[in-house]
Amino acid sequence: MKEFRRLQIKLTPQRLAILNFLRGNKSHPSAEDIYKAVLKHYPTMSFATVYNTLEALKNKQRVKELKIDSGKKRYDPDTTKHHHILCIKCKKILDLHTDFKLDVPEELTHGFELLGNSIEFYGLCRKCRKRH
Amino acid sequence: MKEFRRLQIKLTPQRLAILNFLRGNKSHPSAEDIYKAVLKHYPTMSFATVYNTLEALKNKQRVKELKIDSGKKRYDPDTTKHHHILCIKCKKILDLHTDFKLDVPEELTHGFELLGNSIEFYGLCRKCRKRH
DNA sequence: CTATCTGCAAACGTTTTGCATCTGT
DNA sequence: ACAGATGCAAAACGTTTGCAGATAG
Numbered sequence: 001m002k003e004f005r006r007l008q009i010k011l012t013p014q015r016l017a018i019l020n021f022l023r024g025n026k027s028h029p030s031a032e033d034i035y036k037a038v039l040k041h042y043p044t045m046s047f048a049t050v051y052n053t054l055e056a057l058k059n060k061q062r063v064k065e066l067k068i069d070s071g072k073k074r075y076d077p078d079t080t081k082h083h084h085i086l087c088i089k090c091k092k093i094l095d096l097h098t099d100f101k102l103d104v105p106e107e108l109t110h111g112f113e114l115l116g117n118s119i120e121f122y123g124l125c126r127k128c129r130k131r132h
Numbered sequence: 133m134k135e136f137r138r139l140q141i142k143l144t145p146q147r148l149a150i151l152n153f154l155r156g157n158k159s160h161p162s163a164e165d166i167y168k169a170v171l172k173h174y175p176t177m178s179f180a181t182v183y184n185t186l187e188a189l190k191n192k193q194r195v196k197e198l199k200i201d202s203g204k205k206r207y208d209p210d211t212t213k214h215h216h217i218l219c220i221k222c223k224k225i226l227d228l229h230t231d232f233k234l235d236v237p238e239e240l241t242h243g244f245e246l247l248g249n250s251i252e253f254y255g256l257c258r259k260c261r262k263r264h
Numbered sequence: 265c266t267a268t269c270t271g272c273a274a275a276c277g278t279t280t281t282g283c284a285t286c287t288g289t
Numbered sequence: 290a291c292a293g294a295t296g297c298a299a300a301a302c303g304t305t306t307g308c309a310g311a312t313a314g
Binding site: 065067068069070073085087088094096097098100102104105108109110111112113114115116117118119120121122123124125126129 | 197199200201202203205217219220226228229230232234236237240241242243244245246247248249250251252253254255256257258261
């Protein structure tokens with residue numbers, strides 16, 4: 001777990017379980033999803049620990065908080081620059097690793113210094129297209 | 133208020149007050165912002181009415197629900213296609229009426245039918261840049 | 265007249281907090 | 290040893306709901 005050690009946070013068994021659940025996970029889980037998954041291995045796991053760990057991982061840039069779901073936060077262990085495609089019907093989320101060059105006319109930024117962007121594409125996934 | 137009449141919803145005084153507050157409003161207010169503003173004119177206004185009205189206006193496409201703020205919904209009376217620039221420090225939101233051509237490689241959409249997109253630019257507004 | 269809306273309060277789902285205890289380093 | 294994490298329960302927060310009474314069309 002040397003990959004985790006460089007996070008410079010205390011590696012408790014609970015945190016390792018959360019990290020293992022998140023590693024390579026492409027489901028953009030909510031705190032509850034994570035809680036339920038880790039509960040299987042740690043029956044005493046609490047929400048406080050999940051949130052505490054997510055907060056620590058956010059600070060270490062090991063996860064990104066997504067605003068793609070109104071009502072609850074979701075978390076993405078892939079912190080590389082990428083975008084998302086959201087199915088408006090079943091809410092499935094797909095990663096899109098494509099870099100877009102977006103030139104914003106200077107006169108429209110009102111003095112903003114732009115640092116990045118995040119694109120949410122929306123549409124219908126294959127399954128939802130089939131059921132009209 | 134013929135502009136409101138074509139919404140085909142019952143125009144109660146409370147709803148008119150909300151509509152007037154929203155008209156041309158570029159602050160992307162939350163339900164609470166709207167509630168507080170309208171409360172001045174209607175001391176008996178309730179949150180239920182604010183949410184009820186926002187739901188009706190959403191259905192009539194008179195407002196758009198924004199997911200730009202994790203933790204609470206914000207509403208945008210400008211329903212034309214546009215994007216947002218968010219200050220990561222003071223959370224100020226600026227509209228960006230620029231149309232970007234985003235070509236997504238077919239082989240990356242996994243069968244999704246793309247219908248639109250929404251871009252969130254982030255950065256530092258003029259004021260927040262000054263205070264380093 | 266009546267389908268719909270209002271306002272209140274209670275319920276809900278998610279996230280945060282306080283605190284006594286425990287544990288990685 | 291001790292800074293920091295855990296687990297529990299309570300609180301906080303935004304949003305939704307049920308319902309009796311009011312009202313726009």
